[in-house]
Amino acid sequence: MLVDGIGELVTNDPGLQPSVRDAAVAIDGDRIAWAGPRTWIPDGVAGPRIDVEGRAVLAGFVDAHTHLVFAGDRAAEFDARMRGEPYAAGGIRTTVAATRAASDAELTVSARRLRAEALRSGTTTMEVKSGYGLSVDDEPRLLRVAGEVGDEVTFLGAHVVPEEHADDPDGYVDLVCGPMLDACAPLSRWCDVFCERGAFDEGRSRRVLSAGRDAGLGLRVHANQLERGPGARLAAEMGAASADHLTHLTDEDREALAGAGVVATLLPAAELSTRSAWPDARALLDRGATVALATDCNPGTSFTTSMPLVIALAVSMMRMTPEEAVWSATAGGAAALRRDDVGRIVPGARADLIVLDAPSSVHLAYRPGVPLVGTVIRAGEVAVG
Ligand SMILES: [Zn+2]
Numbered sequence: 607m608l609v610d611g612i613g614e615l616v617t618n619d620p621g622l623q624p625s626v627r628d629a630a631v632a633i634d635g636d637r638i639a640w641a642g643p644r645t646w647i648p649d650g651v652a653g654p655r656i657d658v659e660g661r662a663v664l665a666g667f668v669d670a671h672t673h674l675v676f677a678g679d680r681a682a683e684f685d686a687r688m689r690g691e692p693y694a695a696g697g698i699r700t701t702v703a704a705t706r707a708a709s710d711a712e713l714t715v716s717a718r719r720l721r722a723e724a725l726r727s728g729t730t731t732m733e734v735k736s737g738y739g740l741s742v743d744d745e746p747r748l749l750r751v752a753g754e755v756g757d758e759v760t761f762l763g764a765h766v767v768p769e770e771h772a773d774d775p776d777g778y779v780d781l782v783c784g785p786m787l788d789a790c791a792p793l794s795r796w797c798d799v800f801c802e803r804g805a806f807d808e809g810r811s812r813r814v815l816s817a818g819r820d821a822g823l824g825l826r827v828h829a830n831q832l833e834r835g836p837g838a839r840l841a842a843e844m845g846a847a848s849a850d851h852l853t854h855l856t857d858e859d860r861e862a863l864a865g866a867g868v869v870a871t872l873l874p875a876a877e878l879s880t881r882s883a884w885p886d887a888r889a890l891l892d893r894g895a896t897v898a899l900a901t902d903c904n905p906g907t908s909f910t911t912s913m914p915l916v917i918a919l920a921v922s923m924m925r926m927t928p929e930e931a932v933w934s935a936t937a938g939g940a941a942a943l944r945r946d947d948v949g950r951i952v953p954g955a956r957a958d959l960i961v962l963d964a965p966s967s968v969h970l971a972y973r974p975g976v977p978l979v980g981t982v983i984r985a986g987e988v989a990v991g
Contacts, residue, residue, distance in 0.1 A: 607633040607653045607986065610644065613660035613965045617641050617951040618937040624929055625967070631663065633957040636985040641951045658981075662967050664932060666730025666958030666984060667913035668939030668949045671850050671871055671900035673762075674717045674734045674755060675748045678704030680905045687880065697906045698738070698766045705738035705748070713751045720903065721755040724911035726990050728979040730958035731939070731948045733900075735798060737762030742785050749793035758943050760796035760826060763787070764814040766805050779810045783817035796847070797823040801837035808836040815844045824944065830854045831876070842866035848898065848942040853877060853885045857893070864895040869942040872934075873902035874919040875910050888925040898938035899931060914970050914978065921971035928968040957986040 608630060615629035622642065632640040632651045640648055683697055705713070717734070724732060734756030736748035745763050752759045763782040771778035787797075797818025801811035805828075815825050824847050829837025831851035841849035842862035849863055850871040863870055872885045890897055899916045902908040910916075913935050920931040940949030947956050961981040962969060969978055981991030 608647070608651050608655045609633070609658060609663060609959065609961075609983075610655050611657040611659050612663045613658075614662040614967065615641065615951065616662070616664040616932060616967050618665060618933060619950060619952045629663070631951060631959065633983070633986050636957055636987075638951055638953055638955045638957050640953055658961050660965055661980070662962040662964055662969070663951075664960050664962070664967050665936040665949050665951050666960055666982065667728045667935050668731040668937075668943065668945070669724065669729045669900050669903070669911075669913055670733045670758075670848065670898050670939040670942040671873060671902050672732055672734050672756070672911075673737055673902070673904035674720050674732070675713055675736065675751045676701050676705050676738045676905055677708035677712060677716065678905065679909070683906065684879065684909075699769055701738045701905055702740055702766075702768060706741070706744050710747055710751065713748065714754060717751050717755045720911055724903070725982060725984070726979070727912045727914055727977070728960040728982055729911065729913055730982065730984045730989075731757045731943070731945070733758040733760060733796075733943060735760040735762040736790070737765035737798075740765065740768040742781065742789055745786055746789045746793055749790055753793060758796065759794045760798045761787070761790040761794040761818070761823065762798040762800070763790065764799040764806050764811070766800065775806075775810065779806070779813055782814055787817055787821055791821040791823060794823055796826050797821070798826040798828065800828040801840060802828065802832055802835060804832075808840060811837070811840055812844070815840070815846070819844070826850060830859065834859075838863055841868050847944050850900070850902075851876065851885070852890070853883060855886070855889070857889075860890055860893045860895060863890070864893045867896075869898050869938065870895045871898040871900050871942045872920065872924070873900055873908060873916075874924060875912075875916055876902045876908040878919060879908050884919075884923045886924070887920060891926075891930065896938060896941050897926075897930070897934045898942040899934040900939060900942070915974070917970045918974035922974070928971045931971060932967050957983060959983040961991070
């Protein structure tokens, strides 16, 4: 297949210009065969030709942080917060109760619906966490659903301490690091922890991450969302792939993340939905950190699957350029997941493309809230449009 007539192509290929005018992309099966200026189209490109008539084409979005498997919603809590009540990490327990009561089939239907919604706005790779089961029986159930709908699966047994262990957080960490991890490690690639006041302190977070690493899982950390804390430094110390949120950082935290090669995954839809201060993307970029953008899709603090919304927020509120934000939503997300086969339009990568109903990727931030994602190609197949 040849995608031809591309007005602006954003490849994220360090060997090409950041954007290529008057371009084409050749796809062979589920892989990119070639991408570049139309005048260089190689001989022998066969199959159907799609003429996108001057539109912009970029890589499918890589959403590296979602909590897609849950039951119920928290519209009432959102409404209360918008009336002035503050957010506390304990709101997660509301969703835990609803999720435990739901059947596997109900959880799968709900997660599939959200996955389809994300695909329509251009997300072709998605990480999905557990974290609303918080028991040895329920966490594996959620991870099986996550594996059905997501591309990357993360065990988040250490999301909050559930109600029944409220008086014994160390006993709960024993459970997470013992039988829960034994049941969950075969179903996951990643282990995550919510290192925050009201969730898990530094010592308990370190125990969870150490146990996850010993079980062969890669590490991710929910860090520094609500206040300056130890999460970012812990992510650097433990060699996590990604530290996520990072709303409240010191310069030492930023330098530690950049120095350790921990991707800084920013989730501005959570700040939007909690009326919080924005993470300082510019300060992270200035210190050489790799920045990813993700939705944090969850029913409590960020109930959106829209990567275009996240890009618009990053540009308008967080001082990223449109080019940086698009990179962070594609190649940056891939870096946060340690993937080199997605997030780029380069030969050999999975053929995941978005055709925008716009002449340039700048329109993603320039026209916030407008559904600009037209055609979505995933693994060489037209999935939307
Ligand atoms: Zn999260």
